[in-house]
Amino acid sequence: MKRTLTGKAEKRLNSFYLLICTLPLLWLSGCKPQARDRSLPPALRPELLQKFESIKDLGLRQEKAYEFLKQITSIGGRLTGSPEADRAVELTASLMAEQGFDRVWTEPVKVQRWVRGQAEEAMVRSSKLGTQALSICALGNSLGTPVNGVEAGVVEVRSFEELSALKDIVPGRIVFYNVPMDRTVVEPFAAYGRAAQFRVRGASEAARYGARAVLIRSMTFRVDQNPHTGLMEYDDRAPRIPAAAVSTAGAELLHHWLQTDPELKVWLRTNCRQEEPVTSANVIGQLTGSEFPDEIILIGGHLDSWDLGPGAHDDAAGCAVAIEVLRLIKETGLKPKRTIRAVMFMDEEFGGTGGRAYAASDHRKQEKHLVAIEQDRGGAAPVGLAFSLESLADRLKPLLAYLGPLGINWIRTGGGGVDIAPLREKGTILGGLIPESQRYFDYHHSALDVPEAVHPRELELQAVILAMVIYFLAEQGV
Amino acid sequence: MKRTLTGKAEKRLNSFYLLICTLPLLWLSGCKPQARDRSLPPALRPELLQKFESIKDLGLRQEKAYEFLKQITSIGGRLTGSPEADRAVELTASLMAEQGFDRVWTEPVKVQRWVRGQAEEAMVRSSKLGTQALSICALGNSLGTPVNGVEAGVVEVRSFEELSALKDIVPGRIVFYNVPMDRTVVEPFAAYGRAAQFRVRGASEAARYGARAVLIRSMTFRVDQNPHTGLMEYDDRAPRIPAAAVSTAGAELLHHWLQTDPELKVWLRTNCRQEEPVTSANVIGQLTGSEFPDEIILIGGHLDSWDLGPGAHDDAAGCAVAIEVLRLIKETGLKPKRTIRAVMFMDEEFGGTGGRAYAASDHRKQEKHLVAIEQDRGGAAPVGLAFSLESLADRLKPLLAYLGPLGINWIRTGGGGVDIAPLREKGTILGGLIPESQRYFDYHHSALDVPEAVHPRELELQAVILAMVIYFLAEQGV
Incomplete structure (x- = not known):
């Protein structure tokens, strides 16, 4: 049809099609669209x-x-x-x-080929508060714990600065990075980006000070029993220690128990390994x-x-x-x-x-x-x-x-x-x-x-x- | 502070605050925002x-x-x-x-005060295909069926025009408005608006031609067993007949059974009523x-x-x-x-x-x-x-x-x-x-x-x- 029309007639026809094609959209949008006056x-x-x-x-x-x-x-x-x-x-x-x-x-x-192995287990044991299971998962790339797991006292931190300030009590303990995604950040990917550094670098930072393992608060705004995994990386200049994520509900529990009993112990066992x-x-x-x-x-x-x-x-x-x-x-x-x-x-x-x-x-x-x-x-x-x-x-x-x-x-x-x-x-x-x-x-x-x-x-x-x-x-x- | 500053100094200060306040937002958005060059x-x-x-x-x-x-x-x-x-x-x-x-x-x-009463029931009965329950609910404002329900043959329509064309076979039957929300309409409220007219006006339009009841396909894009209720209205110039919504899965079943057995019957009982x-x-x-x-x-x-x-x-x-x-x-x-x-x-x-x-x-x-x-x-x-x-x-x-x-x-x-x-x-x-x-x-x-x-x-x-x-x-x- 294009070939049989003069430029002007084609333009008129185009405008007509345009109207036909655009009208339903104007209607669909429910309101006048932003660009309504802008010629296409x-x-x-x-x-x-x-x-x-x-x-x-x-x-x-x-x-x-x-x-x-x-x-x-x-x-x-x-x-x-x-x-x-x-x-x-x-x-x-x-x-x-x-x-x-x-x-x-x-x-x-x-x-x-990283393999998770058998499902992970963790317990918090307190002489004052009793024993409670924690829902955890190994982080991708992490090595596993010894077959009987790791049991140790816990150092809770909310930043690398706090970790550094507490470095004297870190040796032999499990470092617990309890850093929630910042709810006041509107864009969830931005809040995630800030929190994820503890998952990625947390193990080596803690291992440098002598930690035996790290637990990372899962990266989600929700508080529930689901651990969220993800990649962690080892820095070659630090010892390699096991790293796991704990569910946000588990992190809240551990945080509250630590207020009452700073001497409580966490036991965890992960079974992950690298294969060829x-x-x-x-x-x-x-x-x-x-x-x-x-x-x-x-x-x-x-x-x-x-x-x-x-x-x-x-x-x-x-x-x-x-x-x-x-x-x-x-x-x-x-x-x-x-x-x-x-x-x-x-x-x-x-x-x-x-x-x-x-x-x-x-x-x-x-x-x-x-x-x-x-x-x-x-x-x-x-x-x-x-x-x-x-x-x-x-x-x-x-x-x-x-x-x-x-x-x-x-x-x-x-x-x-x-x-x-x-x-x-x-x-x-x-x-x-x-x-x-x-x-x-x-x-x-x-x-x-x-x-x-x-x-x-x-x-x-x-x-x-x-x-x-x-x-x-x-x-x-x- | 405002009072102690000249206009110019105040302006500079405002720009500074503006920068402080806006910067995190720019960062949060992940990309440069649309309005970045527009002065506030x-x-x-x-x-x-x-x-x-x-x-x-x-x-x-x-x-x-x-x-x-x-x-x-x-x-x-x-x-x-x-x-x-x-x-x-x-x-x-x-x-x-x-x-x-x-x-x-x-x-x-x-x-x-409209009262639904006891849960609604419906069955499709076919001498060729057997009997199957349909998931229905009375529409708001509808009167109920007689206590033993209504059993009748079914006329399926997809528009008021089709209803009018089939008016000779409507008397004594149940009219089944099987009009899905149009999936190709992007804005769901627009698709709903088009489909909802059958729920609102369908009973009176069918009653004019002698229908005994109407069944309306539920207004949702999903196909499942949940009936969706909503308001219906009676036109005073037509007899009042019971109106109910059938789940989209029920509507699909009824549609397919009608292809094989146009003589099938639907029985439905609704127990709703108006009170003072x-x-x-x-x-x-x-x-x-x-x-x-x-x-x-x-x-x-x-x-x-x-x-x-x-x-x-x-x-x-x-x-x-x-x-x-x-x-x-x-x-x-x-x-x-x-x-x-x-x-x-x-x-x-x-x-x-x-x-x-x-x-x-x-x-x-x-x-x-x-x-x-x-x-x-x-x-x-x-x-x-x-x-x-x-x-x-x-x-x-x-x-x-x-x-x-x-x-x-x-x-x-x-x-x-x-x-x-x-x-x-x-x-x-x-x-x-x-x-x-x-x-x-x-x-x-x-x-x-x-x-x-x-x-x-x-x-x-x-x-x-x-x-x-x-x-x-x-x-x-x-």
Whole structure:
């Protein structure tokens, strides 16, 4: 039709389509949208908006992202190097092949194999208050206690400064880092970032002063009996001592008992160990670009998870969304000019070896990754987008006129992810969709991170929006 | 300090405070905020930002809104005119008195008393497929079936047009409105609005053609066994027939059985009835303005709920937030110039008699309501604000520089609520905070609307933000 119309008539027709396409959105939003008076840029021509509508309708009608998530979580926890992680490699490769993507393959990654062993146990014993079980879990990377466990007095601290001040009483004791996530910090990831340093560095800092083990308060705003695991690291200049997380309810109990009986003892036994490294894999699927097949827009998540639960938000959600983005683009009949690639990275949790292997692979030599997106902030409702290049963020802003009613109200500079970070030095723009996150740390790294904690429509909205943005990028380039 | 400084020095000092106050926010947001280059207007002077910080810290540390919500929901369902609604009146009056608000009182409201009676029952009976129970509930306002129930063949329709086309086979049958909420509509309230007409008007439309009863597919995106109730209305020009909602899983089953056996029968028994009207009450508490006590900023929710669950999102959340807004302002030591009033309206669900009684009361004659806010869209994370007066919405926009990191990314024209609507003709500006709503209809009007479905921090963020906005309005006027 385009060819048979003069410029003016085409413009009128475009305005008409635009009205038709935009009206329902104005109505849907319930209120007048922010951008109502801003004329849409040429990039948002009616043909594109119709494609966006098709993606939205297909996605919201089928909610397939949640189906993918349920299949991945049905494996259970997918600890790096574990048989469950291997099964997740097979499963997601099959899933992507079933969707008929143009290519599906795996690339090997050498990963460490940390094993939790038998369930951990801990008790607090007080001559004044009695005996009480504490709910704990070993931290990833930690060595285990001796087979009979460790029993010792406890030094409670709320900072490294306090630890240093109390260093004279640390030798032979268990250091208990009781540092809650700061509730007055609105953004949970920021509160987490501040608290997580004790989990990561706490063992070596305490071992330097002669501690026998460390207990870390779990990183969650909620007070419950679920310990939250996560990575810890040893500093080679300090002795290696066992490190475990205690549930927030256990931390509260221990804190209160210590007020009455500073001489109480904690006994804990953990059974974790390092085994020999194994070969695992990143799983990759793509829709090959029709004009620029070597120019790539990447969308990824990480396939490994912690082992206390099936890692639904962290990060089956990101993997499911990546697969669904490609499926939505394919099923809508779109043929992007540039390649759109889904990558399920292996081993984010133990340090991102999968991301580094991906970036360093010889396969990358022929390829140019224009944009890489990693979804690893949970599967909740979308609130914004972030891209590491300000000019790209600005260029995408006209999309807000369409994306606003879908929940995306800002596009900022920022964004990134452990697994895509190594691509940055190759000139790749990093980015991602930012979801609502107030509930995220309720589940994070714990037994509570189950599919029931993810909402099918919220997850699908992530995929729908990312499919639109990624298709747009694959058509327009950067 | 203000008096001892020259204008210029004061300005420098203000800029310094501004930097101190704003920096953590920039950091918290994780990305550069949208408004980073926009200089803050005089309204956002550092003293105000410090008050906002105090409100935020107090709210997020204590999460009292959720405590109020739990107390209200512990009563159970609070059907208009029921003893439970009476208890809710007493409870919230006590709660507000305990907070030390300047005045707490009730105002009478005459309300209808609809009684559900014994639990409803329904069966589908097919000579080909067997017998299966259907999960149903009577709709509010409906009359009950005869004591032995109604058994009849079924006419399934998806629109009033289809009903009209099938009118010849309607006499003597049960009309089954199987109209799902449209999943492709992003905004759940919009999808609900379209589907709810069958619940509200369906009985009379079907009765006109001789139907004996109607079954309405529950209004939720989820497919489960929970029927969702809600208000229905009779048209005086049509016979009155019983109306019930069937769970979405029940609706799917009935639909599939009808494909195989169009002659199947449904039997249903409902035991609801209207009793004599009773006197109930709106519950009101306030912080009296120090300069303009008769100028009022109102924040309300509705105290009644449906009876299948304890009405946590709908609308214990709104009541809890209203109480918490006043508590936060009081506990932070703020003394607003204008009166800030919390109103728990009675009888929103059966048509808003409480809201009308409030607006019509003689007490209102001395008062000028500048702004009225009703929170009745659930207790989830805040996403925006809406006010019925565009100039006010525009005037509040500078607050976005502060509210953005708290989740509020837009302020639009719009807003309102059943109970505050009668104030509009008196010149009151209506408004509200818009929460994320993808999960709302999973719970709405069903047994699933329990406190566990509300997140303490998300609810508190509503109260924190509204406390800031309402305090700002009470200081500045409109």
